[in-house]
Every structure is written in C-alpha cells, then in structure tokens.
Amino acid sequence: MAFIPALDRQRSIFIKGLSGRRPLIPFEAATLRETAKRKMSTPAWAYIDGGAGDEKTIAANLAAFSRVVIRPQMMRPNASADLSTTLLGMRLPVPLLLAPIGVLDLVCRGADRMVAEACRETGIPFVFSNQAGIPMETCAAAMGDTPRWFQLYWSRSDELVLSFVRRAEACGCGAIVLTLDTTLLGWRSRDLALGYLPFLRGMGIAQYTSDKVFLELLRKGFVAPGSGGGQDAMPGSGGDQSAGAMPATGAAPKPPITPATIAALLQLKANYPGGLWKNLFSSEPLEAVRLFTGIYSNPALSWEKLAWLRQQTKLPILVKGVLRADDALRARECGADGVIVSNHGGRQVDGAIASLDALVAIRASLPKPFPVLLDSGIRSGSDLFKALALGADAVLLGRPYAYGLAIGGRRGVREVIQNISNDFELTARLAGCRTISEIGVDVVGD
Structure with missing residues (x-):
C-alpha cells in the first residue's frame, strides 16, 4: 500500500460514507486520545500517556503549538504540490518519522512489529526503540526497504552500546538516534x-x-x-x-x-x-x-562518549533531547550529524521548556542545511506545518500513533499516519505552500 494523497483519500472516505462506512480512527486529537484510553489497561495508559511530575511540560508542548498561528497566502495556484523531502539521504513522502516509544507491548502483543508494518505500508520511517518488545532485526525484516533508524540509550557497558550499534548497522538502520535526556528515569507520577x-x-x-x-x-x-x-x-x-x-x-x-x-x-x-x-x-x-x-541507563554520560561513538560507526548520528542552543552546538562539535529538539514528550523534566519554543534558538545557532528535527507535542498536520515553518526539517510523531495502535493495531497506526500526513498536505496547500521550501516563517505568527 503506497502513500495516499490527501484529496484521493478524502474522496474515498466520503464515498464510503454513502454506504454508512466510517473511518476506524478519530481525526480530532482529543477524541483520538479519549478513544484510546478506553482501549488500554490502567498501567498501559499511565505509561504511554503520562509524563513527569504534574505534567506541566506535556501541557506546555501543546500550548506552544496553539500560540502559533498560520497566515495563509492567497492566489497561489495549488492544483499540484510536492511536499516530499530528503533527510540525510533518505527520501520521505512527507517530513514525518515515527518516534521511538518504549514498551509498546503494553498496548498489545507484537506492537513494534505492527508499527513497522504500518510504516512499510505508508513509506514513513520508524525509529526503533531501545526499549522495544521485539528485537530490531524482526522489525527491520517487517519493514522491507522502508527507512528505519535506531534509538540508542547509553548503558553502563560500552561493549553493549557498541553491540547495539553493530546490530543496527547490520539490519539496515540508516542512523543512530542517541537519546541524551534519559540518563535517569524522570519522576513519572502516574507510574509511581x-x-x-x-x-x-x-x-x-x-x-x-x-x-x-x-x-x-x-x-x-x-x-x-x-x-x-x-x-x-x-x-x-x-x-x-x-x-x-x-x-x-x-x-x-x-x-x-x-x-x-x-x-x-x-x-x-x-x-x-x-x-x-x-x-x-x-x-x-x-x-x-x-x-x-x-x-540500562548511565548518569555519567558525557560529550566525550559522543565523540567516541562518532569514531565507531559510519552511520549518521543524531542526538535527541536537546533544548538549548549551546548543547546543540556542542553536539555538532562532537560529531553529531543532526539534533532532535525534544523534551521526551514531557516525560523527564516537568517544567522544561516546550520543544517548539526551544526550536527557534536552536535553528538560529545551526543554520540549514544542518538537520534539526522536532519531537514532542505533534498532534496534527497543522502542528507539523508550524514546526517546519519555525525551522524544523522534519518531525517525530509519538503518542498519537500509540493511540491508533490501541484502537486498531496495525491499521490504526496506518490511519493515524495517513491522517496526520493528509492534514499536513492540505494545510500547506491552503496556506499557499506547494513545496517544503515554501514553508517558512512568513506563513506563521503568534
């Protein structure tokens, strides 16, 4: 199954509606979340949906997107558009990847494989979690030629770290995503x-x-x-x-x-x-x-380790969890090929700056073409549009696809991907943008 353009899919949904058939997955973010909650066990919901402390950073991530408004440009012919992009040599139908989410097997058995299969069907890359319920090799086999990356937590054994990297190389992962913000487990109130x-x-x-x-x-x-x-x-x-x-x-x-x-x-x-x-x-x-x-975690992790890792692999290395411009610059100096602006979806430091709010300064410190991605808070296609306008090259989608997984398994993940992607396409075209290069700060405000 290939990626489906927005107008084709919209037409299909309306035609099926004539016979009383409705989409499985809710389109509106709050309804998607509430529907998923009814499908999950209490511990699964707490782990997937919860965050650190009073969850103020989760709220801040969502509020940051709400503060940014889109300023559409009229009379720009949009009969056709190409919103595909290239990232570290990887061709994407839209600038979207699925973020690593640990312990997806809380949602359902075989969850990581289902997500991998949904990515294969839509052409959207999947970042394999270091804390997956299925080995990376199994998920890689399920993805075929679809791009995939591997998230790396730095354990207390460098030998184990290197083993994970070698396995990622062997199963066709196109990059290593070194996660910096989880050297200790955050104070996650719901789990506690x-x-x-x-x-x-x-x-x-x-x-x-x-x-x-x-x-x-x-x-x-x-x-x-x-x-x-x-x-x-x-x-x-x-x-x-x-x-x-x-x-x-x-x-x-x-x-x-x-x-x-x-x-x-x-x-x-x-x-x-x-x-x-x-x-x-x-x-x-x-x-x-x-x-x-x-x-599994190493509180002694330092920038020197990143420099060492750079010497161990030819794969691109992106560092995830960066919220400051000085850290972003240090990451590049130590060999990172890209940064992912992220507060771990609000799961690590309650009160941390919203990822979208941190993006602008980090992009200013690392001008294009250095890859800067955004994670945390994406709930819609318009959120994706806003992140690109403020400087992101692509975004990582997290909780929404886990909600889709809870509702409909592989099909649920696939529909969430399609919903976000199609919403993004129509948002961009209606805002007067027909290519990724046309999405800039001139089409947003606050």
Whole structure:
C-alpha cells in the first residue's frame, strides 16, 4: 500500500460514507486520545500517556503549538504540490518519522512489529526503540526497504552500546538516534502512583535479551560500575521496586512475597523469550531483569562518549533531547550529524521548556542545511506545518500513533499516519505552500 494523497483519500472516505462506512480512527486529537484510553489497561495508559511530575511540560508542548498561528497566502495556484523531502539521504513522502516509544507491548502483543508494518505500508520511517518488545532485526525484516533508524540509550557497558550499534548497522538502520535526556528515569507520577514499572515484568527489554553481549554479561554475573544495589531489585507489585529499577546508592529493598509478587514473577517468566513453561523453573528471567535495571541507563554520560561513538560507526548520528542552543552546538562539535529538539514528550523534566519554543534558538545557532528535527507535542498536520515553518526539517510523531495502535493495531497506526500526513498536505496547500521550501516563517505568527 503506497502513500495516499490527501484529496484521493478524502474522496474515498466520503464515498464510503454513502454506504454508512466510517473511518476506524478519530481525526480530532482529543477524541483520538479519549478513544484510546478506553482501549488500554490502567498501567498501559499511565505509561504511554503520562509524563513527569504534574505534567506541566506535556501541557506546555501543546500550548506552544496553539500560540502559533498560520497566515495563509492567497492566489497561489495549488492544483499540484510536492511536499516530499530528503533527510540525510533518505527520501520521505512527507517530513514525518515515527518516534521511538518504549514498551509498546503494553498496548498489545507484537506492537513494534505492527508499527513497522504500518510504516512499510505508508513509506514513513520508524525509529526503533531501545526499549522495544521485539528485537530490531524482526522489525527491520517487517519493514522491507522502508527507512528505519535506531534509538540508542547509553548503558553502563560500552561493549553493549557498541553491540547495539553493530546490530543496527547490520539490519539496515540508516542512523543512530542517541537519546541524551534519559540518563535517569524522570519522576513519572502516574507510574509511581500505581507502583508499576513494566521492565520489572520483562516488558520492553527485547533488545537486551536478544543481544549476545548482554547474554554474556548475564552469564558472567556482570555488576555495572557505580550501580550500587540496583542489581538486587525484585519484580513485584508494591511501590518499593520502582526505586530499585534505577541504579541506586544503597541496596534496593526486596518486596514481600505476596500473591501480587508471585503474579508479577509469573508475568516476567511469560514475557521472557521462550514463554512461561520454558522459564517456569529458570532463574534467568529474574537475573536478566536484575542486570537490565542495573545497566540500562548511565548518569555519567558525557560529550566525550559522543565523540567516541562518532569514531565507531559510519552511520549518521543524531542526538535527541536537546533544548538549548549551546548543547546543540556542542553536539555538532562532537560529531553529531543532526539534533532532535525534544523534551521526551514531557516525560523527564516537568517544567522544561516546550520543544517548539526551544526550536527557534536552536535553528538560529545551526543554520540549514544542518538537520534539526522536532519531537514532542505533534498532534496534527497543522502542528507539523508550524514546526517546519519555525525551522524544523522534519518531525517525530509519538503518542498519537500509540493511540491508533490501541484502537486498531496495525491499521490504526496506518490511519493515524495517513491522517496526520493528509492534514499536513492540505494545510500547506491552503496556506499557499506547494513545496517544503515554501514553508517558512512568513506563513506563521503568534
């Protein structure tokens, strides 16, 4: 299935409407979100939809787009338009990629593969999550020739980091997206209120459990330097274990043995490769989670590591999580080939500047053609248009496609992609812009 132009798809929807057939996925952002909420479990909704603290940064991301207005230009013939673009040698039907979202298997089993298949059907690139529920190789196979990138979290083992990079190279990823803003887990109030962290139940760790270096570290009983007592974290359902999921300075408490603890342990064994019956009497799943919780994040990450990574791979490297112009400049100096302006969808620092508000200064510090992308807060095609007008080369779409996944699986993701893309196309053409180069600051205001 190829990318469908806006007018063709609009016509198809109206014609199908004559026979009473309605689209599966809501078009309006708030309705999409509310429909998805009814489809998800309470822990899944908290993890996918939630953010840090009082979630003021989530609200700020949305408000920033609302403050920007479009100033359409009239009498510019728009009978045809070409809004495709090229990014780091990658041809895109529209300047849109799907952002990495961890633990999509909370939404449904096989979620990452479904998203990969939807991207193949629409030609939109997918950034594989470091915290996926399915190994990158499986998702790459599902995408065929469709472009894909790999998100990298820097763990406490450089050997493991390099292994992930080599695997990304081998499965055809076109770039590495080094995420800088998650060296520690943010204070995510909804997850904390539930005492729920999916990693402790064996979810979202497939890149690790499919990695030869990780499995060798597991076999050797590796203890990450500086991880303190994080290795002692036990999966359970109480509140204490969520602290043990991060490297700590003291010993992480073990939860009491209760029916809930036993249920969580069985869930871990069921989620681990091989399934419940294979793992029922094995200690490996629990040991793997203990290793993961002690190794997956690295608070000591520094710019020197980026320079080292630049020497290890020929793939383009983009750094994600940049909100300051000085950091953007430092990233380029250390070898980054692009930056992604992002506050992690409001999931890390509550009160952080909205990504769209940070974009203008960062673009001014790094003029085109240096690639600058925007992540966080995209909910519509007009949001995509505004981001491009303010200097972004492309945007990463996050939560909306997860909502589509919850509602309709692969089809739901595909329809969300098409809705955003078609909305963007019509917004651009009605604003008098027929190519990406015509979308500039002269067509927006505040």
